[in-house]
Amino acid sequence: MYTLNRCYPQLDVRLVFYNNFTIKRFCNHKEHVPDYLVSGIIYKFTCGDCNITYVGSSSRHLKARVSEHRGVSYRTDLPLSNPPYSSIYDHCHKYKHNLDHNHFKIIHRNNQPDNLKILESLVIKYLKPVLNADTGPHQLQIFL
DSSP states (O other), X not given: XXXXXXXXXXXXXXXXXXXXXXXXXXXXXXXXXXXXXXXSEEEEEEOTTTOOEEEEEESSOHXXXXXXXXXBOTTTOOBOSSXXXXXXXXXXXXXXXXXXXXXXXXXXXXXXXXXXXHHHHHHHHHHOOTTOSSSOSSXXXXXX
């Protein structure tokens, strides 16, 4: 340090010691959030019986959205008196296919609502799922 100050008097050289050996380094264990409790997602449903697909998005937990598709309450798992329309439910009910939560897969995550809608439209345009009635929340003008 003395030699450095003598050769370069215009510099104010200071030594700073840093220790990488910390408790945090050994205890940095984040708990993994199960997929059914993840929100801000683009998900894909694949029918287990005929491999037909559907792509959707949700800003809520995947479990809540899957329960809506099944026509049951998210909290009690009892049938809803006035369930929202679901093309997944209609397909499985019409053809007597099994509607299981394992048929849903998270394909993207994003917590920004606008980005989620754009991403959903892009995935629908790319995958062309049969059960989707429309092209998503945004009309995309993509020229290839």
